[in-house]
Amino acid sequence: MAPIELLIELTLMPLIAFIVGxxxxxxxxxxxxxxxxRIGPPFFQPLxxxxxxxxxxxxxxxxxxxxxxxxxxxxxxxxxxTLLPVPGMDGIAEKGGLITLLYLMMIPSLGLALGVGQCxxxxxxxxxxxxxxxxxxxxxxxxxxxxxxxxxxxxxxxVEIIATQQAGGFATWxxxxxxxxxxxxxxAMHASLGKQxxxxxxxxxxxxxxxxxxMSGKYLGGLFVMQCFQLYxxxxxxVSLFLGGGTTWFDFLIKSFLVLAIPVSIAYLFPRYRxxxxxxxxxxxxxxLGLIGLAFVM
Amino acid sequence: xxxxRIQKIPVVEEKKGNPLxxxxxxxxxxxxxxxxxxLHYCTGCxxxxxxxxxxxxFDMERLGIQPMVSPRQADILLITGYVSIKTLxxxxxxxEQMGSPKYVVGICSCTVNGGMYWQSYAxxxxxxxxxxxxxxxxxxMPRPEAVISGLQKLMDRIKSGExxxxxxxxxxxxxxxxxxQKLFGEDWQTPTDIITEAKHYExxxxxxxxxxxxxxxxxQNPLEALEMRLGHNIKEPIE
Ligand code: SF4
Numbered sequence: 001m002a003p004i005e006l007l008i009e010l011t012l013m014p015l016i017a018f019i020v021g022x023x024x025x026x027x028x029x030x031x032x033x034x035x036x037x038r039i040g041p042p043f044f045q046p047l048x049x050x051x052x053x054x055x056x057x058x059x060x061x062x063x064x065x066x067x068x069x070x071x072x073x074x075x076x077x078x079x080x081x082t083l084l085p086v087p088g089m090d091g092i093a094e095k096g097g098l099i100t101l102l103y104l105m106m107i108p109s110l111g112l113a114l115g116v117g118q119c120x121x122x123x124x125x126x127x128x129x130x131x132x133x134x135x136x137x138x139x140x141x142x143x144x145x146x147x148x149x150x151x152x153x154x155x156x157x158x159v160e161i162i163a164t165q166q167a168g169g170f171a172t173w174x175x176x177x178x179x180x181x182x183x184x185x186x187x188a189m190h191a192s193l194g195k196q197x198x199x200x201x202x203x204x205x206x207x208x209x210x211x212x213x214x215m216s217g218k219y220l221g222g223l224f225v226m227q228c229f230q231l232y233x234x235x236x237x238x239v240s241l242f243l244g245g246g247t248t249w250f251d252f253l254i255k256s257f258l259v260l261a262i263p264v265s266i267a268y269l270f271p272r273y274r275x276x277x278x279x280x281x282x283x284x285x286x287x288x289l290g291l292i293g294l295a296f297v298m
Numbered sequence: 299x300x301x302x303r304i305q306k307i308p309v310v311e312e313k314k315g316n317p318l319x320x321x322x323x324x325x326x327x328x329x330x331x332x333x334x335x336x337l338h339y340c341t342g343c344x345x346x347x348x349x350x351x352x353x354x355x356f357d358m359e360r361l362g363i364q365p366m367v368s369p370r371q372a373d374i375l376l377i378t379g380y381v382s383i384k385t386l387x388x389x390x391x392x393x394e395q396m397g398s399p400k401y402v403v404g405i406c407s408c409t410v411n412g413g414m415y416w417q418s419y420a421x422x423x424x425x426x427x428x429x430x431x432x433x434x435x436x437x438x439m440p441r442p443e444a445v446i447s448g449l450q451k452l453m454d455r456i457k458s459g460e461x462x463x464x465x466x467x468x469x470x471x472x473x474x475x476x477x478x479q480k481l482f483g484e485d486w487q488t489p490t491d492i493i494t495e496a497k498h499y500e501x502x503x504x505x506x507x508x509x510x511x512x513x514x515x516x517x518q519n520p521l522e523a524l525e526m527r528l529g530h531n532i533k534e535p536i537e
Contacts, residue, residue, distance in 0.1 A: 038354050041360065045333065048329040048332040049329075051329035052333040058398040123368075205367075209371070216371060220371055
């Protein structure tokens with residue numbers, strides 16, 4: 001591939017991810033509104049929020065690490081987008097592989113931990129401690145699921161995994177071949193989104209949005225951007241692993257929005273767990289399902 | 299009369315002939331008006347009208363108005379009722395921590411003139427003596443429709459760029475500080491250094507410095523970063 005072509009892909013992929021991600025945020029808020037019998041925000045609301053936050057006059061920074069932390073939180077996901085194949089564009093997915101992707105998806109939480117640490121706000125510290133605990137909880141089933149899929153496919157190359165699923169048609173989709181892993185993956189994905197019942201680290205009523213408590217202006221705006229990327233990355237990863245990726249943009253987007261709609265609609269029906277309950281739940285059910293699924297694959 | 303005191307900040311004349319020069323400013327102003335995060339500091343009985351305004355019945359989110367939990371994230375400070383003197387201290391701390399542009403909305407008659415607490419020794423009567431108020435919604439208490447239509451007025455003013463009374467706090471800090479000192483005593487100090495902030499963002503006005511700020515400087519403890527220590531009380535809370 002010509003370097004210039006690659007360069008275009010590497011810029012386009014995060015950009016598309018951002019736009020799709022904003023629509024996912026919109027969908028999330030609309031679903032929440034529908035469940036609560038409200039009308040919900042207007043179409044461009046996520047964009048208004050982000051522009052407004054970046055356009056604030058006073059921007060309160062708590063120091064250099066605070067700035068870097070936010071950049072890491074966004075940058076981890078932006079790098080992850082280039083490893084996620086979308087219809088017509090592979091980026092550097094072939095060279096990166098699943099394991100790199102998994103690593104990159106952990107960077108945002110670590111960046112956030114750095115940034116929040118400098119804010120010296122007790123609510124923020126509690127929030128970030130919980131966020132890292134939650135990461136510990138959902139990463140174990142996630143790793144089992146990803147290992148299972150990679151083992152079944154015989155490769156960690158996402159492009160190949162998608163290609164085999166598309167070549168074999170619907171019957172070879174991950175969700176048909178490995179249903180247990182797919183269910184475990186869905187639960188892990190839900191937890192990694194940090195939505196209720198797994199919303200232990202945002203918890204507005206208890207620790208005042210945890211990591212976000214001291215963020216204002218463009219720092220909060222950066223986190224809003226990060227949320228767009230987060231929704232996109234998790235749902236597209238799931239679609240690539242279990243739903244055969246997308247042959248065209250149309251079915252790709254439909255699949256990713258549908259996948260995301262499942263945890264989001266569950267989220268707004270439930271209150272949340274406590275930290276230790278989350279840990280117990282995540283290490284029991286999805287891990288058990290994942291291990292049984294893994295045994296079937298082996 | 300808050301609005302008349304604001305001095306226009308001299309704008310550097312932009313090059314003529316570029317029709318796109320103002321587009322970005324307009325876009326930001328529009329987005330500001332369509333995305334308002336409110337911090338509802340529920341001081342008095344008026345707070346009871348906010349849940350219906352926010353939830354299914356009237357749904358403020360369709361106007362882009364969302365509740366937020368910490369002052370750093372918020373754009374609007376809603377004062378929903380009478381403010382006792384002790385509460386006012388917290389309100390001022392909260393107000394100063396919010397990122398500009400910020401707007402204060404006084405809901406209820408009690409914030410306008412003390413309302414039925416006029417004779418009380420423990421309440422602050424007029425909110426706009428202590429911080430610039432963008433909008434009052436009178437009533438005891440105003441219905442959610444009134445709250446929403448008031449916020450829509452605020453949105454129009456933000457869109458047209460009129461709602462800039464947050465600058466007044468920087469430009470006439472001396473006046474506000476004076477009123478605060480009258481109420482809380484001469485050693486009143488908040489953790490936010492407004493004068494330095496005004497200098498940094500070039501918002502100094504004729505009224506920023508004065509006799510009251512001189513008084514503040516005499517006893518002001520320099521602001522230091524909090525020490526991170528376990529098992530030890532951080533300094534006593536401001537009282
Ligand atoms: S105006 Fe009436 S409802 Fe509002 S705070 Fe005062 S007494 Fe309460």
